Amino acid sequence: MNEQEFLAGYDPTAYPAVAVTVDVVALTIREGALHLLLIRRGQPPYQGHWALPGGFVRPTEDLATGARRELAEETGLGDDRMRRIHLEQLGSYGDPDRDPRMRVVSIAHLAFAPDLPDPVAATDAAEAGWLPVTALSGRQLAFDHARVIDDGLERARSKLEYTPLATRFLAPEFTVSELRGVYETVWGQPLHAGNFHRKVLSVPGFVEGTGTSTERGGARGGPRAKLYRAGDARLLHPALLRPDREETIR
Amino acid sequence: MNEQEFLAGYDPTAYPAVAVTVDVVALTIREGALHLLLIRRGQPPYQGHWALPGGFVRPTEDLATGARRELAEETGLGDDRMRRIHLEQLGSYGDPDRDPRMRVVSIAHLAFAPDLPDPVAATDAAEAGWLPVTALSGRQLAFDHARVIDDGLERARSKLEYTPLATRFLAPEFTVSELRGVYETVWGQPLHAGNFHRKVLSVPGFVEGTGTSTERGGARGGPRAKLYRAGDARLLHPALLRPDREETIR
DNA sequence: GGAATAGTGTCTGTGAGACAGTATAGT
DNA sequence: ACTATACTGTCTCACAGACACTATTCC
Incomplete structure (x- = not known):
């Protein structure tokens, strides 16, 4: 020195x-x-x-x-x-x-x-x-x-895997479809609607039901969707991993 | 302003x-x-x-x-x-x-x-x-x-889950047991030796064999262990998740 | 021989993904 | 009626974890 x-x-x-x-x-x-x-x-x-x-x-x-x-x-x-x-x-x-x-x-x-x-x-x-x-x-x-x-x-793409922060892109009350839309938009790829639905509801603390539903069905038909709020989890477990991550590994 | x-x-x-x-x-x-x-x-x-x-x-x-x-x-x-x-x-x-x-x-x-x-x-x-x-x-x-x-x-605890950086705590050539020791030390909990062994070898690009083994077995007995080098993966897929993360989720 | 370790086999439960199917609403 | 959507059921495969077991080496 x-x-x-x-x-x-x-x-x-x-x-x-x-x-x-x-x-x-x-x-x-x-x-x-x-x-x-x-x-x-x-x-x-x-x-x-x-x-x-x-x-x-x-x-x-x-x-x-x-x-x-x-x-x-x-x-x-x-x-x-x-x-x-x-x-x-x-x-x-x-x-x-x-x-x-x-x-x-x-x-x-x-x-x-x-x-x-x-x-x-x-x-x-x-x-x-x-x-x-x-x-x-x-x-x-x-x-x-x-x-x-x-x-x-x-x-952002990574945070959506391990945290419930996707809800921060939405209004306080949202449907599972809207939540799926966030993931699809940020990740840039479509997700399987049925599997996503079951997965979101099965992760403890991700979302909690409000007991209410949307006023109308989808613009092009379909039943009214249940509304959810963000749950109390700070981490998703198990996580929602992006499909097809092979490219980024090496 | x-x-x-x-x-x-x-x-x-x-x-x-x-x-x-x-x-x-x-x-x-x-x-x-x-x-x-x-x-x-x-x-x-x-x-x-x-x-x-x-x-x-x-x-x-x-x-x-x-x-x-x-x-x-x-x-x-x-x-x-x-x-x-x-x-x-x-x-x-x-x-x-x-x-x-x-x-x-x-x-x-x-x-x-x-x-x-x-x-x-x-x-x-x-x-x-x-x-x-x-x-x-x-x-x-x-x-x-x-x-x-x-x-x-x-x-550090989190990085060990998703990356092969545990190898950076070791010499260029190491055994699976030494690698497990890194995880156990950083995570602060013992891991199942057999399952860890199989898991490490099954993750693509985590480690690659050198074809050689240690000169001696363990200090208290046991066979000579095979030596490995760090592989070319930058991310582990699937990841090695810490057991019992429930406490940190909420 | 006794004990510790390396490494493998096997079983079970969980979860992801593919696919199908039902119910409900809009046009 | 037709179609899109919400949501559920089921099957398969992958994988994590538990447990057992063999082989090898040190003391």
């Missing part, structure tokens, strides 16, 4: 400043498609490119609070609707050159939200909106946000 | 400085017990308390590189032995008051290492060593490191 390193151990100002931001990969399901909240940047760098909502963490807030605040600012949601949104830490991204202006370490978060109204663009963004994740390929994303989004989507 | 917030969006120096550190929860197995690399702090705050190895991120290194560097510095290992250590990001800890000196956001990492020699204390630490994790309860840990360690241990 030389003199510079010794000093640096005690005096962080011996190093150039590092900025800490929080970014949010916010997912929701609209019209059967997985959507992502994105902001079109109004100034350089990456002016005109799409970016994740986020910003500098404030002195008195912790990381999760900062992420929740950024999400609330961009979506314009009140406390009541914010409370139904699941938010967890996704990971930190700190490559030295990920932001051309300075060293920025971003703590990315992942959010699952029920279908929400279109966001009102904040003053520091030219535009904000929910974009289908299928529309991202080919589009130029700011910073390393393409990778953050990829990580977030994979985390 | 008021004037201060507007400026802060463009000029991070409008906020008080934030320091970014990397910390490492480094785990290894010694004499059948799970051990953790800890440093006894030589100066305030938390002087004399045990803390995770870590330090400030340097301007030109990314987060994983910083964590690997800190680990190498504390253990005194060369590149060859460092390469066999698994390192992954664990999570970020950024509560505003976690460090009394200033705002410090720490990106914690998790490392799995084979049995290593005792570390040589670096100049900025009074003492360094591998401590059994069972010896931690009751001991005063610096900062929020007790929580970081808890999160790391739970992550």
